Amino acid sequence: MDTAEANPETLGIEVICPERGVTAPCCPHGPTLLFGKGSGGRRFYACSACRDRKDCSFFQWEDEKVSKARLLAREEENRLKQQEYRNRFEELASLPLHEKKFCEDCQMLLLPVEHSTHSTHRATAVTAAQLMRPSMLLRPLDNKKSNAQYLFTDRSTQFLMDTLAGLGYTKVLCVGTPRLQELIKVRNLEQKSRSMKSLLLDIDLRYAQFYSQDEFCHYNMFNHHFFGGEVGVPAADVGIDMSTIHENMLVI
Known part of the structure; x- marks a missing residue:
């Protein structure tokens, strides 16, 4: 898997490049980005355009299962x-x-x-x-x-x-x-x-x-x-x- 360069001293959030063929879920602003906190932290999808959850509340863990009805909505x-x-x-x-x-x-x-x-x-x-x-x-x-x-x-x-x-x-x-x-x-x-x-x-x-x-x-x-x-x-x-x-x- 291609990921952002690992750095044990990293304390912030990293943007991660997902595997080929993996489709990111969408928020109101289009396909989301995959993020991870530091090295080995649990990864999640969030809005590509907004850096504050008040502006776009979308949040989904990478391994979270989402129903088809929710995706269609x-x-x-x-x-x-x-x-x-x-x-x-x-x-x-x-x-x-x-x-x-x-x-x-x-x-x-x-x-x-x-x-x-x-x-x-x-x-x-x-x-x-x-x-x-x-x-x-x-x-x-x-x-x-x-x-x-x-x-x-x-x-x-x-x-x-x-x-x-x-x-x-x-x-x-x-x-x-x-x-x-x-x-x-x-x-x-x-x-x-x-x-x-x-x-x-x-x-x-x-x-x-x-x-x-x-x-x-x-x-x-x-x-x-x-x-x-x-x-x-x-x-x-x-x-x-x-x-x-x-x-x-x-x-x-």
Whole structure:
């Protein structure tokens, strides 16, 4: 078995590479990682993205037997969440602009039937420009033990965009870089330079409210997991081959 290098003096937690063919159980954030405490300690599976049980309570001993019903329940939880956001996007996209509102307290775009429910919240109308820049509407996540977000400044984003255009890139895979995705789409609308195709991969599911399946994938880079399975990976639809890096495509 391939494991982390044994060290008798190790007091912390080690990440262990399991045997080939061993499938790790899944938590709400995708396949878990196998951990062990020191040398010879009992090993367990825990979340790949969260380092605090308050953020993801998943815990399973390596040798623990889990019922099939429990496994199916875990899969169903993720599937329903993905479908809910997909349905919300389709319904919101069909609404006229004056019916679209954003709840700052709940960090979500509201459907007309939800306006009264959020009447005591800080809910405001949104403009077309704001919908093009969701990172300006959404509060950055700041939990350093799970999904703290650090966003590019406008100056940095403009520099990256100008550099990409100058080097002739036409396809960009934006991994955890929502502001670059936003600027690409804004510039495509302005038609001031060569059009680019882009796809945002991010663990923050809130972005699914603003983008279609062709523009956003719910993705965990810690374990290279696409939520929703193959349905949630539309890279080929935007001309991006995930298995091959083309000379005119950049991953950033």
